[in-house]
Amino acid sequence: MGSLQDVLGRGDRGKDEGEEVEEEPILKQQNQRFCMFPIKYQPLWEMYKKAEASFWTAEEVDLSHDVQHWETLSDSEKHFISHVLAFFAASDGIVLENLAARFLNDVQIPEARAFYGFQIAMENVHSGRASDLR
Template identity: 55%
Template sequence: MNPLLTLDDQRFVLFPLRFPQIWDMYKQALSCFWTVEELDLSHDLVDWDTKLNADERHFITIVLAFFASADGMVNENLVQRFAVEIQSAEARCFYGFQIMMENIHSETYSLLIDTYIRDPQLKDKMFHSSETAQWIMRWLGADRPFCERIVAFAVVEGIFFSASFASIFWLKKRGLMPGLTFSNELISRDEAMHTQFAVLIHSLLLSRPHRDVIIAIVQDAVAIECDFVREALPLMIQYVRFVADWLLQAFGVGKVFHDQNPFDFMDMISLSGKTNFFEKRVSDYARPVDNSDAVVGRSFSLDVEF
């Protein structure tokens, strides 16, 4: 039996800690708390109306619609499945906080959509079923074993969001949409942490999916994500594969795609434990934690050999 999934009375009591590495990640997540009220969107509409072309506005609209719907699916999975199935008190703390942060992400996407999309009919047409949504429902369905669903969950947070995050960082490089790009920094940092946590939970399971299953989950997701970005920014395909290789290595499988990072604005190298995966330099925008040494030692970095 997997201790993380086994019922026992200790799940009601935090101390003594049974999974200190999970507790460290929970404390790290707490230090990154933020709210929608801290965002300033006052300058974005000028850029939206005068500096972005129609194709760019259309792409951002699609990205925001995807973020909003995918985040809702993520939260539903957390509330209905993971937070119920997991029996570690430390992991339940993390999932409880993650659920709250996903609610903040959802509020942020709704605010961004309401700010930029002023046509009510267009708003109604934004949300529809997609290949990505079908993939999420298939791999995160209740009929799948927990060990497969935790891998799929990391893929959703780590791969399906990757190209969209990078496209918004590209806007930041151009000095556009400061409110959107700052929210993107905060949310991408959160999602990187959630990806890292899923990888950690996977590593603590006694029974894990066969490597072929992990590769199949990742390759399926990469194909869908590459189709999504192929027309908008072809170089993004290389970036998606690069991120997928990182995740495969994190799961102990090894690289499959062997692509390099094509974007200098998405330099995913950890700098003294402060700049983590997707995070850029937003780590200064965080609350201090007492166990920082323990947390930094487990930072979500890409200092492994590629």
């Protein structure tokens, strides 16, 4: 199996005007492939396993000292941090919508769907934690 670029059929050269563009392999219909195994796209599977290994839950993050630390900040620091947290809370929702509405609908390769499905789970954790911090 080649690199991820090879797996997804992406080369460095662009398409000439008028040249027919091939459909991305990751988007091609896979009607006959409902089982994950045997793994067909190893680089995609490895990306999924890497994401799986980095999983964390909101409860694992100790926020017990945050209020005490927050009180030591200046008003401008609090303002800045509040806006950063608001940005991330909103951004996670946008990422979730894009993943759910586009990627899982369009992507056909089971290994890629596993990765995107896991990314959705992680975005839910991020969104929940960012909302807790507001």
